[in-house]
Amino acid sequence: MNLANVGGQPAVVIGDTTHLLNGLTGGQPVIDLITGWPTVPRLLADAPTRPTAELDFGPPIPRPGKIIGAPVNYLDHQREMNVEHTIAGLGFFMKSPTSIVGADGTVTLPFPDRRTDQEAELGVVIGRRARHVVRDAALDHVFGYTCLVDVTVRGPEERSTRKSFEGFTPIGPWIVPLDRIPDPNRLRIQGRVNGQTRQDASTSQMVYGVPELVEFISSVVTLEPGDIIATGTPSGVGPIEPGDVIEVEIEHVGTLRVPVRRGEVEPHPLWLTRATEAP
Ligand code: MN
Secondary structure, X not given: OEEEEEOOEEEEEEOXXXXXXXXXXXXXXXXXXXXXXXXXXXXXXXXXXXXXXXXXOEOOOOOOOOEEEOOOOEHHHHHHHOOOOEHHHHOOEEEOHHHEEOOOOOXXXXXXXXXXXXXXXXXXXXXXXXXXXXXXXXXXXXXXXXEEEOOEEOOOOOHHHHOOOOOOEEEEEEEEEHHHOOOOOOOEEEEEEOOEXXXXXXXXXXXXXXXXXXXXXXXXXXXXXXXXXXXXXXXOOEEOOOOOEEEEEEOOOEEEEEEEEEOOOOOOOOOOOOOOOOO
16 A cells, blocks of 8 residues: 555555545645555545556655755765765765656756766655654654655765756655565665666665664754655666666565656856766
């Protein structure tokens, strides 16, 4: 029973069948169903259904309060980027909530001449307010998991700048609630571009797992329902080009597929037209 967004309205995906809650939830945004999740099953009997395969899914959280990213959180990616520090030393970063798109969205590349990469990541969706939460209690504050692409322009600018363009955080196609995934630190995660595998790893290779990330992040900011954590990417990041299709597949979660196109707006002159490759 997964939470989704169809046409801006909440929906529940159960395998091949999707229940459209449109009209049964008083026009609540999808995010409200996170806190009301225990009451959702009794809505299903009255909900119209559609075959899941026929639907275009929007972002399951269209406008999270925060998107927080874990930099350099897989050791093989640390080696690939040749950087010294992980979260210990770098801290976390934030992406703009307006960078979110869903499975029905598009990644728009702002620059033809700046390397822009796919980063396949496990997305964590917060379900309960979390402040100074210790790792043993951290999963009590998680609603569930989604596939996420942390699209990134390489170069020397701050991460929050390079990762915040419109469309730079595809999520979806739905959120799988926590109780379906007992151990988020043991999931196969794959990143493909045009069907070719670039990333194939296990979340067990994360430097800091989901409980540790929630503990650390909530020592600084208050996490709230609908906030999203991008938990970091394994090795195999690489340039994406207009016309490409990015896929993230995560065991027990699903497959998110988004196309890439070229932007139509000239980059602001403060952007370096070319930059040396850097994290
Ligand atoms: Mn990332």
